[in-house]
Amino acid sequence: MRAVAIIAVMSVISGCGIVPKKVTPEQTAASTRFYPGKTAAELKAASEKTLTLLVPDRMKLDAQENGVRARYNYSYAQTRIGYVGNTTSFFTDHGMGVTWYEVVFTEEAGGTRARLAYLNRGDLTKNVISPEITALHNSFRSDIPMTGRTSVEDFTLFHDRVEYLVGLRSAWAPCPTTKVTERTFMEFCDRTGLKNDAP
Structure with missing residues (x-):
């Protein structure tokens, strides 16, 4: 029991010392791309297809006048290790997570600009279900803030795929073959349950 208490205290202390990563200029630039000669309607259809192909049977879409909002709900299990006296015990947490996506279109002279934002919450339930968590889990998000954890590679992959679907790129952009580690x-x-089908 004493060991568990020490581990808990150390976790809290180390967590308090973590400074959130700031959004970099590279992230801001990668989140937005200009599509010459393309309309918002064309980009909306391509964005919906790109997001749906991530997980065709589970992606939920909400089309807006100037954009697309989407939501992917998933469940997961993670194993924790704990100690009671000299006995090692393993605990399995079952949880539900959600990733929200938002693509906003702005028509400009000569084409349309699209901006992607996404946000993941992978700790929504942790074995506890409440009306508030269920409502959050089943909602769509808009005005998603960019965080230091968003990946330039994700933005690039999304826009490359949209470019392919609107005829500005000759090949579909696959996920990397390198191990995530x-x-x-x-x-x-790399999110749990994604299929990443090609069109």
Whole structure:
């Protein structure tokens, strides 16, 4: 019991000392792309298809006048280790998570600009279900803030795929073949349950 208390205290102390990563200029630039000669309607259809192909049977879409909102709900299990006296015990937490996506379109002279934002919450239930958590889990998000944890690689992959679907790129952009332990985690490729089908 004493060991568990020490581990808990150390976790709290180390967590308090973590400073959130700031959004970089590279992230801001990668989140937005200009599509020459393309309308918002064309980009909306391509964005909906790109997001749906991540997990065709589970992605929920909400089309807006100037954009697309989407939501992917998933469940997961994670094993924790604990100690009671000299006995080692394993505990399994079952949880539900959600990733929200938002693509906003702005028509400009000569084409349309699209901005992607996404946000993951992977700790929504932790074995506890409440009306508030259920409502959050089943909602769509808008005005999603960019965080230091968003990946330039995710933005690039999304926009490359949209470019392919609107005819500005000759090949579909696949997920990296490198193991996730050897590269940056990508929300679009490495999140639990995603299929990443090609069109």
